Each structure stands twice: as C-alpha cells, then as structure tokens.
Amino acid sequence: MYVAVKGGEAAIANAHRLLADRRRGDRSLPAISIAQIVAQLGLAVDRVMAEASLYDRSLAALAVTQARGDMIEAIFILRAYRTTLPRFGYAQPVDTADMKIERRVSATYKDLPGGQLLGPTFDYTHRLLDPSLLEDGPVDEPEQKDVGDAVTMRVSEILAGEGLIEPDGMLPEDHVPGDITREPLEFPLNRDLRLQALARGDEGFLLALAYSTQRGYARTHPFAGEIRIGEVEVEMDIPELGFAVSLGRIRVTECQMVNQFSGSAKQPPQFTRGYGLVFGQSERKAMAMALVDRALRAQEFGEDIVAPAQDEEFVISHSDNVQATGFVEHLKLPHYVDFQAELDLVRRMRREHVAAKSQGPKPDMKEAAE
Amino acid sequence: MTDLATYNFAYLDEQTKRMIRRAILKAIAIPGYQVPFASREMPMPYGWGTGGVQVTAAILGPDDVLKVIDQGADDTTNAVSIRAFFQKVANVAVTTKTKDATIIQTRHRIPEEKLGEGQTLVYQVPIPEPLRFLEPRETETRKMHALEEYGLMHVKLYEDIARNGHIATTYAYPVKVEGRYVMDPSPTPKFDNPKMHMSDALQLFGAGREKRIYAVPPHTQVVSLDFEDHPFEIQHFDKPCALCGAEQVYLDEVVLDDRGGRMFVCSDTDHCEDRRAHGHVGHLLAQEAAE
C-alpha cells in the first residue's frame, strides 16, 4: 500500500551523521587542527574572511574544516555567525598609507620611492608540482629586508602631485558611509556601498567580469598603479574617552588601478581610479575589484553603458555568492506542487493540440493569434 | 578561540526584530506593497525560506503554536528543518494541525482548511516582484508600481492566450490587492489564489534574499488578474483523493510503478489525515480494505 513518506526528521539526522563521517574521513589519520589550517592554508582562510566580511582567522579556519573545504559553504557559515554579533560601533577608516608593507609592486614605474617589494608571491614560481612537499622536509628561513616603520608613498600620490590623476574619493564632507549589512540596497548606489558589496563579492564572479572588461566589454585601459599587501591598524573612537584606541592590526590587500580618461570641456585630461581593498592576501580579488569598480563608474564619467561589468544593478545584485548559491541550490527543494500545476496545463494543451490538428484550426485560436 | 555566543530567543537580536516589526506594520498599512528591509543572513540558505523565517522569528511569542509546511506537507524535509529550528531557538509549541496553529509558515501552498481570525499565515517568497520576469531592473519595476503602470503584465498574459489559448501561468499567478498593487502570491498554485481573497487570517510574506516584506490584512480584496473573455480559473482534478476521497482540493500525482500507474492524493497532509480520522475513505484505501 502507499504510505506517505514520513520520518523526515530521522532522514535528516542520518544524513548529517554521514556528513560528519565524511568530514572526518579515515580515522587512522590525525584530524587537521584549526591552527594547522590557519598556518598552512592561510589564503583559504583569507578568502573566507574577505567574503564573509569577518576578520577572525580561527573562526574562518573552523568554517573551512566544518565545510570540508567547500569555500562558499565556509563563507556562508561564517556570515551566519557574523549576523548574530552585537555591533559596538564603527571603526575609523584605515589608512593604507601607514601600512606595514610585506609586498608592494607597481607596473607604472620601473623604480619608485620605497621600491618594489615582491613579498610572498606565487608570481614567477614555475607551476610544477613539487614532490618535496610530499614529505615534511625542512623549509629555509626567509630573508627579508627590514622596512621598519617607514611610510611608503603611494603611487597615486606621485601622480596626484602633478594633478595627473583624479582626487581620491568624491563623496561630500558630511557623507556618512552606509552599511550594506544593515540597510536594504537601493539602486543607484553611492560608491561607498558599491565598494562594500564588491569587497564581499564572489572572487570568481568579479574575476570573470574584470576579465570581460579587458576583452573589450567596457574597456577601461587599466594599469596596475600599485598593489600593496600588509598590516594596517584598526582604530575606534570611544566617546567616553574622547580619543581613538587601537583595536589591533589586520592584513589587507589594496589595489589602485590607474585608468585612462579623455577629459571634458570642463576638465583637462586626467587619469581615473579603480579601487580594490580586501581582507588578507588576495591580489586576484583586489585587482578584479578595482577593474570592476572603475567599470561601474561609467555613468559618473559620462561613458556609454554597453557591457555587463558597467551595469551596477546587474553586477551588485549577482555578486554575492551566499545569495547566489542559496537560490540556485533551492531548486533541489521539492517543487512538486508547482510541477503538478504545469503537468496539468501541458497535458491539457497537448490534448487541445491533437484535437485542433484533427479538426483544422479553431476559429477563436486563430483570431487570438492574430 | 573566540567563545561562540549563545543565540537569542527566536535567533534574531532585538534590534533586528524591531527593524522587521516596523517593516511588517508598514506592510500591513500598505497592502500588497513590498517594503524593503535589511534582511539578515540566517543559518539556512537564501532561497530556502530565510524571509519567512525572519518574519516568523519577529512575530513569534511564547504563547504561539507553530505549524510549518512545504508543498502542503508537514513532513517534507525543509519543513521539518525549519520547524526544528524554531523548536531549538524559541522552544515554541509546534503542531501539524492547521486549526491548532496560531502561526503557519508555508512554502508553495495555502492549507485547505479555512483559516480563522486568530491565525497568521507566513509565506516564504523567492521572487517578490511580480513584474521581475517582464522587467529585471528594480529601478524600473519600482516606477511601475509607483505609477500603477501594470500594462506590461496584461500584455504578457494576453500573449500567453494568443500563443497557447490559455494564460500559461499555473503558479505564482499575479493578483491585485485592494485595487492598487499587483502582487506575487509566492509560488503557490493558482488553485490557492481564491483563498487569499477576504481571508479571515493575516497573511505576511517574507523574501529574505530579495529583502522585501509585504502583507495582506484580513478581509482584503485579492483578485487574480484576468480578461473578460478569458476569466481566471483554478485547476480541477478529475478524481478525488485516493486516500480520503476529498474533492475540490489540490492533489499530488504519485507515480506507483514503471507501467504508467498513477494515483492522486491530497497535497495538504493534515487535511487528508484529518478526513481519514473522521472516517472518510478514498477508493485506494477502500480497495485495499476489500482485499
């Protein structure tokens, strides 16, 4: 006899038990510790922190292991936790000019004050599988130039000195930055909200969009003015104290793209900026963000909007991978009620189609079609 | 490692609840209008009921009795999961009986049993904008609602008729609320549309990913869009429910074998069980009893 499927609860519990088993894998192998993930899969941790908008290496590592290495799942878990945290206030803007620099490269000058600093980069590694990593062999201690507390001038400042690049940021004095996690988006957006959305946007999505601008879908003529990675201080004003206190240091990646702009009757020709800033070390994301930021400024510069990367509503509405994965994957939930409605209609229309064919065209159908 | 916090009553913090509550009050005051709200990330995926869950969490109190259905059934996995979530974070009493519930959260169905004055129906909504598939831009659809410019929707429905001889929309069938706003009833089959009209219950709609809340107060006109020569009509099933013999209810088609065997049973599982408990017997059960 037919019995309606019951026991959803037991099925879910068993599925989760199996998931836990698969997550742990072969019990004869030692479990990976959070500390190991933080130390050895640091860039995975960085991506999770960046797209979850929460700077906490240990929690991000926990999310990575809980998600079995599924990055979007890990981002989702950390975001859902972030939502529950009380908000004490807003930090002051971080000043990346004061960054304690680990890496800094510019494509626009051969040499420049502060120099080019390669830092811990995959660049110029030959992508050959390294069998020596199969064993836990000794690794040489790094050799690094001590940059001390010296402040490294930004490339944009060099250009700004000559008036060759637009000024940094154009929002009015009394503008209070919005917060996309506290207010619903309302298009068109100010650039502050747009950059917030891009900073937590999916790396792959932004990468593809950025790539599309290079291939002619909204060409922006970019030069990588500067990419810098390092630690910055986060400070918060405490009203009771009357001054700002340091909350600690975070590592960020900043990219300033220098783009062409032909100028107008009112303004002499000037380079324009595209900006990217991401938690942790993530050059690909910061560069892609900078390209997309510039493309999205099309309207501001009176450029024709002809390509997807310039379309703010399209880009921002689809850049969030937690939203995207939820909605794409919701298609696996039962939809049989609606499917039944469609089945019924399609069967009816097929019957009518067959009937119409055997009788010749129905007059009222023909009329409607005209 | 950071200490993980214990969660708040009904999961949401008080400030978030206040924000959602204010949106709900405005939604009730402007029936059918989609109020933007600062939807939060929930511990279940977007598209899986986060809007409904946030609405339920914001209205739920210790005296409530909660029922959760998906496809009309209390035992579908996502319904089980959402019900378990509220049992865990709000310790709320739950039921599968429609008439015992004060709050019913639903995905894709309206219960068969007529809802009453003390009840609130919370819909999970994936795409709240009825005009979205005609015009993808929020900036444009907002203008259309502001100007009450719904011609595009009528054109679309009429093109359906021209092409297929029918309005080819079978679920999420657009309605007009109190003569003003065109509204998406969520992806319920159009069979359920008439139940929204002049209902005794309050109907709240939550779209988490799209960050919108809207409402239909009790005793409010909800009219399905149609044309004089092609009036709105609901689905009809040829046979009654095979288990309880109910007619004029929405049925699920169940495939019985690989030789084309089919049966039709109530999609509303509580309604079906209740009828059987009261002695109603469908043809399949009667046949089995005879064997």
Next chain:
Amino acid sequence: MVEVQDANAVYAGAFDNPVFQSQAVFRALMDGMARPGTVVAIDASAVPPEPMGRGAGAIALTLCDTDTPAWLTQTQAQSAVPAWLAFHTGAPVTDVKPEARFAFVEAGAMVPGFNQFALGTQDYPDRSTTLVIEIAALSGGPAMIGAGPGIKGEVEISPVGLPDIFLTLWNENRSVFPRGVDLVLVAGDAALCLPRTVKLRRKEA
C-alpha cells in the same frame, strides 16, 4: 542635561523583560493594524516620565531605536521624555517633522496636521511617520464608521479627545494613498490603530 530629581524618571521605567514584553506589545500592534478599529490591549508596565503615558511609552520601547528619529510635542520635548527615550531606546529626538519615523503626542496636546510629517514617496510609501496619539478614551465619543482592508464590512469607533477637524485631516491623508501617515490611538493600556487604508465617515445619528 537631566536634572537630579529626574534621574529616576530617566533611568527607570523600562520593561522588566524586554524580549517578551516588546514581543507582546508588537503583536498587539500588529493585530491592531491588521484589524483597524479594534481595541487591543497594550502591556503598559513601562513607566515613561510625564507627560508621556504608559501605553505610548510601551510602544516607544517596542519600536524605537537608533534608526528611528522621534518627534515629540514641545511639552514632551522639554520634559525628561527625550532623555528617557535616548537612554532606553537610543532614539534621537528630532524637531523636523518630515524626518520623524515616529511622533508622540500626549493626551490633550495639539495634534499637528498629518501632512506636516513624512508621508513617504510614491516609490517608497513606507517611509512615512507613524503617529502615536494619546487620547482620553477609545470609546464613548462621537461615532465614526470605518471601512477598508482588515475590516469585515464596517467598524464603528468613537474615540474621545481627537481634534474637531480630525475627519478632515484623515480624509486628506486618505487622498494621497499609497502615501500617508498611520495612526495609533492610545488610552491607558489600550490602543486602536488606523492605518492609512481606513476610510472614515461620521456616523449619521
């Protein structure tokens, strides 16, 4: 600055159990908005400073916070009410009516014209002020007949203490739908909601 004798009035008088009490007050308001004209009970254990009444205080604690500028009558603005609101809800007080998300009018005070407040826009009609008006009583006054969404047929209301031109003000508010303010009338520990959808007329004797 709050004077010393007001300190108690400012720091005391909130809910004992904010989570459940604000939920209960909200549900009463939700039911009230969904069924305009019906009288709903408000848990009025809040004790705001004079001249704000308990019911209005409970509504403020339930719905106001740092995101909701509140407009107060001059008498309230000069009392300990702004400090009480700020301490318990964080709501800033504004004297610019169109900026107010909520407006509080104590019993007997003059009710400003509704169109001086935020009415929302055609694009965003939700961005309008909700007025919480304290009156002498919710019944016993001149009878009015209400109809509209949430009302089965018609409802009769007879609030005491509304200004004489109330119906004129209300009809003006009705005429700009979907824009408009929404009202919560409060007397003691009871409230009656009039969302902008309600059509009101004087009951003919």
